[in-house]
């Protein structure tokens with residue numbers, strides 16, 4: 201599967217994704233994944249930033265509110281339409297563009313930093329996406345991204361529960377199995393069951409890589425790896441959203457910050 205085909209699937213997901221995430225159902229993003237991403241982020245005030253795979257622009261807007269001059273790109277026209285509509289409601293001076301992360305339409309050394317929130321693992325050629333991010337960064341610029349944690353988002357995963365029904369472990373296998381565009385259907389886990397039946401499920405092509413493949417891609421591109429984080433929900437968040445207890449058994453996500461040589 202190529203990025204255009206994978207992108208078409210995302211375009212078909214865009215309306216439901218936008219509606220549900222804006223209604224607060226992307227609880228992992230809102231309660232611990234993006235908050236941790238922002239904790240890891242260095243000062244971006246007055247910097248030129250590129251958000252790669254920006255979707256409907258939620259995280260791009262958070263970066264703009266921190267003072268960065270943001271550009272958001274996404275392969276899905278529908279996502280970009282939703283993002284632009286929001287920009288018309290509240291001007292944050294974000295410029296949105298339909299573009300493929302594997303062929304960024306910008307000259308070399310354009311941006312001070314680039315971000316990719318949960319988008320790189322949805323691309324068939326992460327190596328190309330990482331080298332494109334590297335190309336458009338100015339010397340000394342940084343690239344920070346989040347992905348599904350490669351060690352735990354494996355083809356086989358089964359929850360093991362204790363007598364009270366709480367998850368205490370996960371059975372994991374298939375780590376070295378290479379998924380290359382296999383399509384998975386899912387929706388936000390916090391959506392009530394009756395609503396899950398009513399909404400169109402997201403169809404997402406999966407491309408798996410091991411942890412060492414991800415890290416070596418960055419190193420081979422010339423990045424220096426600077427910071428890691430493995431977000432998890434706080435006690436208070438789990439009290440509010442008990443099904444997020446799973447995210448305290450193992451890390452759902454991995455955040456990496458890497459820097460281009462000055």
Ligand SMILES: C[S@@+](CC[C@H](N)C(=O)[O-])C[C@H]1O[C@@H](n2cnc3c(N)ncnc32)[C@H](O)[C@@H]1O
Nearest residue numbers: 203210253254255274275276300301317319322
């Ligand atoms: C899981 S969503 C994340 C969206 C957004 N960053 C967020 O955190 O809410 C993945 C996004 O990556 C985009 N995407 C997938 N492949 C892409 C590609 N080759 N180029 C640009 N965007 C892509 C999808 O259209 C989708 O918006």
